[in-house]
Amino acid sequence: MSARDDLLAIPDEVLRSGRIGQAALVFMDFRDAPKCWWTGFGDLDAAGHRWQGLGDLISVSPISTSYQVSAQKLTFQLAATQEMIALALDARHRVRDRTVTVYLQMFAMDGQAVGGVENGQPLGSPLSLFNGAMQKIAWAAEGSTSRQLTLDCKGVFFRRNSAPRGRWTDSDQKARHPGDRGFERTPLYANNYQAPWRR
Known part of the structure; x- marks a missing residue:
């Protein structure tokens, strides 16, 4: 089923209710330890995966939704946990050129069930916003208490001239x-x- 067909399958009264929210789902295919995160709290079961609420993901840079054949860049801020630091130290083998995908997931929000759809239930399948490859994890530290990891990613067209x-x-x-x-x-x-x- 295409994304268009999937959206058309959502009951019309749900779409017109004005009670639709959205969240980003992020899949990072780290070697030996793939991660599924979403920009909400708690675990979410959607599209056949269990997405961990925020977890080690702190922020995602703005994503352009213009349809152009260009090498988009995307930056993630990650928590400096032991696991993420280990990935940063072994980035060449476990991170570099591995797949990253960001999806948009719609949800029924605020209020009682409408059209048979419960509050907080995902609506349709996730829509792909960004596909690319992870590049490097840069880290920085300020004093003994502040550490920061930044993951740079490039869109699927970054090698189009090669x-x-x-x-x-x-x-x-x-x-x-x-x-x-x-x-x-x-x-x-x-x-x-x-x-x-x-x-």
Whole structure:
């Protein structure tokens, strides 16, 4: 079912009640320890996952909803817990280039059940707001009591100008065309190498 069909399946009286809230759901695919967080309190069961209320997630930078083919950036503030610090220290292997997705989830809010939908119940499936890859976790400390972790992420288009296997290297050329030896001598020419001509 598409997102449009999912929204159309919500009863009309619920949509017109004016009692609809929203929250962000955040999935971070850390190696060995994927995390599902949402910007509310307590645990939430939605879309086949259990989302932890806030947890180690402190804030999310603003997300642009314009539809453009650009490399969006997103920044998360994370709590400096032991687990998050361990991820920061091993970011190259457990964090870098791993998937991050931010969803928008609508909820029935404030008041009695309307159209058979209970208060606080998720409405429809989550709508994807941001898809990208986690990059690095930067950390900072002020004195002995204040620590801060910042996770930088880039949108799915941040490598759009880099063709797969697009380098002029011997390994990339052989991956494109097995057995091709056209780039074997490329490293020799990097420093003004001149091949001697023979008569």
